[in-house]
Amino acid sequence: MRFGFSILIAALLLAACERHDAPALDQQLYIWQRQWTPAHDAALRDSRESFSTLRVLALQAFPNDGWHRARIDAPLLKHDGRPLIAVIRLDGQLKGLDQAQVTAQILQVVVDWQTQGLTLSGVEIDHDAGNARLPDYIEFLTHLRSALPASLPLSITALPAWLGSPQLPTLLATVDSSVLQVHAVSDPRRGLFDPEQARRWADDWGKVSRKPFYLALPAYGVALLPDAGGAPVVESEVPVERDGQRRELLADPLQLSTLAKALREDPPAHLAGLIWFRLPLPNDRRAWSLTTLRAVARGDALSSRLGLTFSEYDGLYDIHLANPGNLDAAWPAQLRVKARGCEGADALAGYSLQQSADLLTFTRLRDGRFPAGGQRAIGWARCAFIDQGGSHVDP
Known part of the structure; x- marks a missing residue:
């Protein structure tokens, strides 16, 4: 009898532990292209297993440029079948929000x-209101909530600066959930993202919010250009028509992977999930590859494995750089190939070639990022012999 009683106590304790386990963090994805292209088909298909919900840019309002609809591919989204949240971007520089x-x-x-x-x-409202304008924003959201169908959840993108406002609890009470954005260029010296600061903001937000909230995390980079007064101008998805040297800032996948792991293991109160900005397309030069984004979201170990591959036909070798890993990497500084009896060789865009009797050396001419799972040609050579096992990649 005593043995059976012990088993019963152990089972009850185990059940209690299971009830208190934190649920796995939901993984969602922003789609932020105003003009959809055929490339969205593969991007949606390849992201389906890793991200539960799509938050799709639907409409933008600008101070001097009016309203702009995103040209979505509705049949593609319908076929995808994941839950959809329409994001309305109301520029923070708007003088006011005309409720009607x-x-x-x-x-x-x-x-x-x-x-x-x-x-x-x-529906998600993305509006970077200053703290002084939060009372007006609360009034607008209250009006909007009453106009929307009661069954349609309303969320907002939120700024860490609002943590200093006494209006924040009232603001959060007007919506069903919030999305705390912790990536921005507030100080170029600190980069695009500070994981320690992001964690502090998330913890503080969880203490104020009584409703579920999400953390918007960066999977992209930006460039900074100086304006006439020396202040930085941010170039992201849309090119800025301005001369000047660009300073590239990129969110580090390794940092984000570490933060995501910590949030899964010890989530702030009321944290419901992570939303990654943004769905990358093949021509999106400032976004992580989808391979890297999926690996970070899943919590996979990250590694890039840069190496050279060769294809040969009648003594003509095409030389390719490949990255079979799951982590995007910078273009290597130098690539060296052991070769003999070379009649001719040349480098392709982005590299220069120095040739000696038994060595081909490819040197990087400009910076670039090499996507996980990608491959690109870096040169060719017509040689009697290439030692494929003797090639070397310098990061």
Whole structure:
């Protein structure tokens, strides 16, 4: 009898432990292209297993440029089948929010998406209001909440600066959830992202919020250009027509992987998941590759394995750089290939070639990023013999 009682106690304790285990953090994805292309098909397909929900840019309002709809591919989103949240970007430089006009625009987006066969799981408002304007923002959100269908959740993108406002609890009470954005260029010396600061903000947000919140994390880079007064101008998805040397800032996948692991193991109160900005397309030169993004979101160990591959036909060798790992890497500084009896050789874009009797040396001419799982030609050579096992890659 005593043995059976012990088993019962152990089972109850185990069940109690299981009930208190933190749920796995949801992984979601922003789609932020205003103009959809055929490349979205493969990107959505390859992201489906790793990200549960799509938050899709639907509409933007600018101070001097009015309203702009994103040209989404509704049949593609319908076929994808994941929950959809329409994101409305209201530029922070707008002088004010006309409740009637903005609400009408948002409701029209909801109707148009539904007419195209899309089922919305929510609406997100992205508005970088200053602390002094939070009372007006609360009034607008209250109005919008009353105008939207009661069954349609409303969320907002939120700024860490709002933690200093006494209006924050009231603001969060007006919506169903919030998305804390912890990536921005506030100080170029600190880069695009500070993981320690992001963790502190998330912990502090969890102490204020009584509703679920998400953390928006960066999977991209930007360039900084000086303006006439010396202050930085940020170039991201859209090129800035301005001369000047660009300083590239890139969110580090290794840093983000470490932070995501810590958040999974010890999440702040009310943290429901992570949202990654943004879905990368093949021509998105400032975003992580989808291979790296998926690996970080899943918590996989990260590694890049740069190496050279060769294809030969009748003594003509095409030389390729390959990265079969899951971590994007910088273009290698130098590549060396042992070769004999070379009649001719040349480097392709991005590298120069120095040739000696038994060595081909390719030297990087400019910086670049090499995507995980990618391959690119870096040169060719017509040689009697190439020692493929004798090649060397210098990072």
